Each structure stands twice: as C-alpha cells, then as structure tokens.
Amino acid sequence: xxxxxxxxxxxxxxxxxxxxxxxxxxxxxxxxxxxxxxxxxxxxxxxxxxxxxxxxxxxxxxxxxxxxxxxxxxxxxxxxxxxxxxxxxxxxxxxxxxxxxxxxxxxxxxxxxxxxxxxxxxxxxxxxxxxxxxxxxxxxxxxxxxxxxxxxxxxxxxxxxxxxxxxxxxxxxxxxxxxxxxxxxxxxxxxxxxxxxxxxxxxxxxxxxxxxxxxxxxxxxxxxxxxxxxxxxxxxxxxxxxxxxxxxxx
Numbered sequence: 736x737x738x739x740x741x742x743x744x745x746x747x748x749x750x751x752x753x754x755x756x757x758x759x760x761x762x763x764x765x766x767x768x769x770x771x772x773x774x775x776x777x778x779x780x781x782x783x784x785x786x787x788x789x790x791x792x793x794x795x796x797x798x799x800x801x802x803x804x805x806x807x808x809x810x811x812x813x814x815x816x817x818x819x820x821x822x823x824x825x826x827x828x829x830x831x832x833x834x835x836x837x838x839x840x841x842x843x844x845x846x847x848x849x850x851x852x853x854x855x856x857x858x859x860x861x862x863x864x865x866x867x868x869x870x871x872x873x874x875x876x877x878x879x880x881x882x883x884x885x886x887x888x889x890x891x892x893x894x895x896x897x898x899x900x901x902x903x904x905x906x907x908x909x910x911x912x913x914x915x916x917x918x919x920x921x922x923x924x925x926x927x928x929x930x931x932x933x934x935x936x937x938x939x940x941x942x943x944x945x946x947x948x949x950x951x952x953x954x955x956x957x958x959x960x961x962x963x964x965x966x967x968x969x970x971x972x973x974x975x976x977x978x979x980x981x982x983x984x985x
Contacts, residue, residue, distance in 0.1 A: 767791050770984040776859075778961055778976035781820070783810045784859050796835050803844065804828040809860050825850040827862045829871060839876040845869065848893055855896035856929030858937050858963050864929070867895015882908050885918065898928030906945060918945040922957060927965065935965035939976055955980045 769791045776784040788805035808824040831844025846869045848862045857864035871891045878884040890901040906920025920943045927936025941959015948954065957978040964971035 768794055770982060772982040774978065774980040776976060776978040778974040780963065780972055780974040781812045782859055792833060798832055798834050801831055801833050801842065807862060809857060811858055821854065823850055823852040823854055823857055823860065823864055825862055827869060829869065838879065842873045844871040854933065855898065856933030856935045856965065856967050858935040860898065861900045861926065862891060863893025863896040863898040865896040867893045869893050896928060897930050900926040904943060906943060916947045933967055935967050937961060937963045951985060952983045
C-alpha cells in the first residue's frame, strides 16, 4: 500500500512539473536556472548532518514556479555510549511558487520526503525523520546603501513525523566596501517534533562568515552553541557545533 501511495506522489509531481514547463515554453518565459548547494555540520555530541541539493528556478521579477530536491544523511547518538549510534538518510523533492522583487522575495512549496531507517524523533533531521508530505516557506530581504543588511528565513514541516525546522539569518558586509566579498552575521535555528513517544527538539545559534569566491560560488561557515533535548533524552545536552555550506549558480 505504501509503494502504491509513493507512486501516486511521484506521478503527481512529474505531471505538475511537465505542465509547468510546457506552459512556460508556450508563454516564452525566461529559461530555468539551476543552483547547487551543499552543507556539512558536526557537533561535540558525535552528531553529523550532510546535505546535497539542487534548486531550479526562473530568472526575472514576479511570480514563477520552482523545483527543489535535496538528499541528506544524519548520524546521531542518544547517550554517551557508542552503541547508541543511529543513522538515517532521506530524499526530499519539492515543487512550489516563488515571488522575486528587486530587494525581497517569498516562496511556498510542497513535496514529499522518503526516509531510510525511519525515526520520527531523530534530533537534527531537518526534513523530518520519517516518510511524509512536506510544506515549506522561505523569505529574504536585501537592504540598500553602502552597507546593506541581508536577512533570510527558511522553514519546513514534515506531516509524517510532525517535525518542524526553521532557520533565520542576518548579515552585513565585512572588509572592503568596494568589493563586499565577505559578510558577517548570525543564525538562529529551531527544530523538533516526533510522535509515539519519540520526540526531540534542538535550538542553536552562532555567528556566520560568508565569502564570495566568485560571482557564482560562495561559502558560509558557522561556529555556535546547540542545546538538544526532548522525550527521548533524560536531560538537555549542550554542544558546540560547526557548519560549512557552499552554493554554486552557473
């Protein structure tokens, strides 16, 4: 029964994508532009999270469709004992619509997440730790002037695991104002959920350093503080975390 349901989801996503692309071609809209991104995170609680993704959107201002797909792997530990280690992996495609203004934008998406070795309360599973439909909202704003502030908000909810993830970031230019290849800022991340007695939550915050190596390639590093807890833990467990992200838009 599950396999039959998954096939319906895949066919629905494929049908929507072909319809969207067909209408875009008929209307002679701007071409689709792909972007690729990756992230690696580790903390002092022996937890690691790795993510690869691709975003395909359309250039220009106004409303337009987009497609996003990501794959992630999470290694986590409930106690200090090494035999409590667990690992899960997932693939999560999303279709949605986005609005791009001259300095701000917003997006709404819906999709599905397939998880191997399901655990609805897995701490740190950004897209959820079990199979389920997903909904996402994102927004950004770029300020003006010689030292513009950039703000960003991303969120995702997995209905299967009842798991919510959200991240907010803000940054300002750092270094030579003429080039503005570096930005410093901060991020705040909150996530949690689960069901059937398997629930967890996590909160983290830290400074960010972003560097644009080329107009198309940039990286962001974070070193911060994380607090993990919930029903599956006997008490809250603090940790330092380290994160490195990269994005490439050809």
